Each structure stands twice: as C-alpha cells, then as structure tokens.
Amino acid sequence: MMSSSAPTLFQSNLDEHLRLFHQLATLTPEVNEAGRRIAAALAQGGKLLLCGNGGSAADAQHIASELTGRFIHERRPLAGIALTTDSSALTCIGNDYAFDEVFARQLRALGRSGDVLIGISTSGHSANVVKAAQTAREMGIVFIGLLGRDGGALKPLSDVAIVVPSVVTARIQEAHLLIGHTLCGLIEHELGLA
Ligand SMILES: O=C(CO)[C@@H](O)[C@H](O)[C@H](O)[C@H](O)COP(=O)(O)O
C-alpha cells in the first residue's frame, strides 16, 4: 500500500524546488561570465574539464557529454572531459596517494594553461575538489565553482563562483543541472554554432 506521506513529500519538494528556481535569475551575471570564459577557452583550442562527487560526478559527466556529443545543435564535437569516469585512475590515485588527490593529479596530467575546470560541489567543501581548484590556479587553468550553501572553501578559489542559494543538497543539484544545460547553450551560441 502506498504511504499517505508520498504525495505530501512530492508537493513539499516541488514547492521548495519552485521557490529556489524563482531566485536563480540573480545568478545570471555569473552564469553568463562562465559561459563566456568556457567558450573563449574552447575557441583558443583549450578544453573544459569537470569534477565532483556523487550526484555531482554524474553532473560532470552529463555536461562533458553534451560537448563531445551534442547539446541542441548539430555541430562539431567540443572538448569536454569529466575527471570522474576513469575508475582505474580514480582507484589507483585514491589507493596509492589519497582520495583528496583523485582530481588534482588527473588535472596535472591532462590539464593545460588556457583550459577551464568546473568543480561541482553543493557544500563547497569537498577536499578533492578543493585540491583540484588549487591545482588549477597553479597551472593557469580558469576555475569555475558550481556551488551551493555559502560557497564554502571553493568560493574564494573560484574565478567565477556560481553559488545556488539553498542549503538542501538535492535542490542545489537540481539547480546545477539547469545551470549546466544553460552553459552548454551559451557555449554553442558564443562559438557561433547555434
Ligand atoms: O547526490 C547526492 C545527494 O543528493 C550525493 O551523492 C552527494 O552528491 C554526495 O554525498 C557528495 O559526496 C556530496 O559532495 P558535495 O556536493 O558536498 O561536494
């Protein structure tokens, strides 16, 4: 038998989601700036790298695939790599060095000055994303923080910080997906591919 709380939970999640989404327009300048920085990097032969944990790892992969595959328009493939997908690299680096290093070490191997790294973290405090952001800055890689809560430790490390104004992880992730899709649209537009 279905629990009587099921419709109530969905309604309250929906209410919370809609309240948050009504506030997201305040992030328009940061989202536009992030789209411009990524498009400029791609136009110069750079690439977009992404990292995050759990649901944010899925978001990183999702956005990368919109670039290498396609988003809306039929166009050339674009350089997007999620640092979350290589289970051999993740387990080797995690096992032999530290889990905090799993993204930073891949970034040192694969990143180049002129690339952009998006770090996705709802708390802004995931240590492996923080290490990756610090490494990006050392390497001349633009760091875009796709964050939540108060932006955490990642906010001051971000060249562009997009901080979703919520303390609920799931709602923040829902907003991150909208922003990720918007970045893909902005990239296609800025590169004249739309
Ligand atoms: O998807 C969810 C929760 O909705 C989880 O997998 C969540 O992403 C994980 O707990 C992450 O480790 C949280 O990391 P962060 O967002 O604080 O950086």
Ligand SMILES: [Zn+2]
């Ligand atoms: Zn989730």
